[in-house]
Amino acid sequence: MSQNFRLNTGGLINRDKPIEFKFNGKKYIGYEGDTLASALLANGIHLIGRSFKYHRPRGFFGAGVDEPNAKMQVEINGCSEPNINATEIELVNGLSASSQNCWPSVNFDIGAINNFFNRFFPAGFYYKTFMWPKSFWYKVYEPFIRKAAGLGIASLEKDKERYEHKYEYCDLLVTGSGPAGLASAYAAAKNGAKVILAEDKPRYGGTLLTDDVTIDNLSGKDWSEKIISELIEMPNVIVKNRSQVFGYYDHNMMVMFERTGDHLEKKSKYTPRQRLWYIRAKEVLLSTGSIERPIVFGNNDTPGVFLSAAAKEYMKVYGVLIGKKPIIFTNNDSGYETAIEFKKNGVNPIVLDTREDQNSELINEAKDLNIKIKFSYAVIVAHGYKKVKSATIGKLNKEKIDFENTEQIDCDSICVSGFWTPTVHLASQSGNKLKFNDSIDAFVPDKSKQNEHSLGAANGTFTLQDTLKNSFNTGSEVSKNITKKDEKIQIPNTNERKYSAHDKFWCSPLPKGKHYKRFVDFQNDVAVSDIEVALREGYRSIEHVKRYTTLGMATDQGRTSNLNGLQLVANVEKKIVPQVGHTTFRPPFTPVTIGTIVGREIGKEYMPTRKTPMHHWHEKNNAVWVDAGAWKRPRYYKRGNENLFEASKREAKNVREHVGVCDVTTLGKIDIKGPDAAEFLNRVYTNAWLKLPVGKARYGVMLREDGIVMDDGTTTRISENHYHMTTTTAQAANVLSHLEYYLQIVWPELNVNVVSTTEQWAGAAIAGPKSRDLLAKLFSKIDVSNEALPFMGYVEGDLLGVKARIFRISFSGELAYEINVESDFGLFMWEKIIEIGEEFNIQPYGTEALSTLRIEMGHVAGPELDGRTIPYDVSLEGLVSKKKDFIGKRSLAKEAFNKADRQKIVGLVPLDRKSSIPEGSHLVENKNAKLPNPKLGHVSSSCWSVENNNPFSLAILKDGKNMIGKKLFAVSPLKNTSIEVEVMSSHYVDHEGKRVRS
Amino acid sequence: MLNIKCPYCGDRSQKEFAYGGDGTITRPKLNQEISDEEWDNFVYLRKSPRGKHIELWHHIAGCRQWFKVERDTTTHEIFRTFKPEEEF
Missing domain, CATH: 2.40.30.110 (Aminomethyltransferase beta-barrel domains)
Structure with a gap:
């Protein structure tokens, strides 16, 4: 079979470039510019999957994001991905697709037995059946349901593709490049606004590509090409195709998903597969267009049933016939456009119009072309299991609730048009409460909550002339307010056919005694009868009906089912649709890959890695790393076959007996300066700070207001009004924020400044009985005796030409010093300590030995200061001043703490x-x-x-x-x-x- | 994601800020005699209003200044942002 349904001419595909692809293991040929769907249809393939619940055969229904059925497992470049919409993925060489939700094959699916028992699978079947006994859920029911249901299979392999994130700011974001999008973007761009125009499809133009219209005597397609090429040339405009704006968040934060790689036959190593854009737009113009509504009838899910606009798009864009013997089933003039297009391509359609005899430009044109039209007719049921073979049609009675007569006619496809539903998803996500527009039987945006406007069909405007006029004007107005420029634009002349009024008919009645399945939601297999069951069982809120029946819940988010579902509820409840209301539209509008959301923040790029200046030395000396927040710290230095236990014991023992050196750069360091610094510390710490002399360090504990210990560390008075505070590694950021809060909000009268200097200083702790001997050799020019530099003393010294700060403080409980030098000299300091320390048997020690040393000494750290302990609990009550007040003191008087x-x-x-x-x-x-x-x-x-x-x-x-x-x-x-x-x-x-x- | 105007730096994305809670709470003065109940109110009790709320934010990945934001907790609309010393 080789493209039997491809027209000889026409379409926007590249017939010079055939593309080979596979579907369910068989090879097929399509053309460059095809989607997977159009290429399969060109080859006459309609049966492409099985439905979710009943495993009924399913075929294509739409031609873009409206498609509910064609979810496929697709393999490109060795990566397999489930739930790809075949109407959206572009054909590339080597693409291999397969059907989902069927076993052993799409042609013979054992699960289809569900279809014959479908009266046992009513709405809420799973809720009702699998409730009891409770213990059965995990062991029996859940595994069974998981096996039976579900769509494609997620790959277990690591995703090798590259995904990226991008941030962008603009004056106007325009979502959709149909007539409304092009006109508004153009007007705004002319006023000098920074504009982003996003188009979901590969081709720009939206309906201009398929509608028979002219703008300024150019065809819709030519006009759109002209505008786009002008926009692309403008430096203030970003034009993006293959880009779906799928989420509208607070303060005009828009999120867009760009397909950058999948359509490329060969892409460079650095070309991302997909890109996520975060766009902050001053104004958003929603030109998202509209989606055709189906009319519901019996077995309307049979392969070969299409939306009529989709059938037209397959002919005009892809040069593909979806059938050679079509029925057009319509309640409005749109169906005639499809019929005329069929006729032009040598196919004789029959039009069934639910309206009584009508006249309009389009209908007359169809009549002139000798297209067979039956007024007051509807399709009752489609026949054929894996493909439409015939249909029972009938003449509607006056009330349109029954048929006067019925007949069966042969056909190979049925194209339905139930009028148009504005795509209001983004508007609704922005907080816009929608209103019901009676004249089009659909919801349209009401008052904006954020800076957004809906234009064209998305706003319920279905004529080209009005769309262009409103869009040029809105684009102009909105941008003028931002750029203060006002370039007058001549609104172009248009030529389009006038429509007559549509009919509110949306569902074919069932003839007496017939129980045809009439589907409202294809993707979730929700039929008219399911919704009726839900209502009969007492579900009233549309949100509850949705959850009970799963109407409109799947990846297509009810794009084709929403309004018909509401109409049905309204009919049964004897209400009108606006009284029923609508369910909430939530992002994403179309499915987004997890890879895109994650972007580059994966594996070791998940967060930044902080390395001390001595990192490479540790690495060379077999450091085994441990994460301390974002920092990498040596946990121990491995010698030979040592394990953690042996190595840390050796390192700790060496400190107790000789001397060890530990990289303490990661400790938080905060520089505190100002005339009120002492007073500030006195309020922050639990102990007294006013009398600390210059050149001395003191250990301090700080509390939260609730009395719980927040952090501990030493602070040193460097000079009269200058202190150096250290914090634990983990709390460094929190302590700085805490200090800033009290200085800026609580006690702004204190004249103190704080700044983090963690990364400015490299720190090494030398600890052990030999540390003084080592220090003396490192700093030959200063007196390091116990008298000159006592415990908690501080001096500045010269480390072989490098300025250093020496603190006599100890975490290990041994005689110990901490030396700080500017970070650039950290490695120099470290190497000198190791080199000169050799004669004292120096060994570097990691965090594990450090822990051992402090635990033996009873020094507390993170595990004890766990956010639940007060000073008394960790035996620091001696540091709690009784005389002065400090942060958290009042809480310590609480009964429970005493x-x-x-x-x-x-x-x-x-x-x-x-x-x-x-x-x-x-x-x-x-x-x-x-x-x-x-x-x-x-x-x-x-x-x-x-x-x-x-x-x-x-x-x-x-x-x-x-x-x-x-x-x-x-x-x-x-x-x-x-x-x-x-x-x-x-x-x-x-x-x-x-x-x-x- | 909110767009917050730091009174010192201008418009920035929410990513740069940390939320700091109710901005109308005043810490009792140091050394002030205060009942258990009053102190507990200060430490623990916060209103969670629906609608307008004055709150503290910290420009943590920017100028590191704390400031106040008047925001609607349901719509996330920000009415104004101001320095702590400015009246509200």
């Missing part, structure tokens, strides 16, 4: 001195107690104590103060452990803190 058995930090050691206690274990008195076993506390941090060579943990324990010496169980259901532990002081090593002062 109970006698308040939780408190303790140390734990396993009785067997061997078993490591999993972090997160719960502490209970009796491991065998009946559940729920009262929880006394939890294990916050665990390590292997290198000092005592056995496991040691910190825990937050109820009444911890009085629990020292008690024996409890640490149970972890996650790790399935239950370890008997002894409660002791949280300071396991160096109780008096002698080492840091030595």
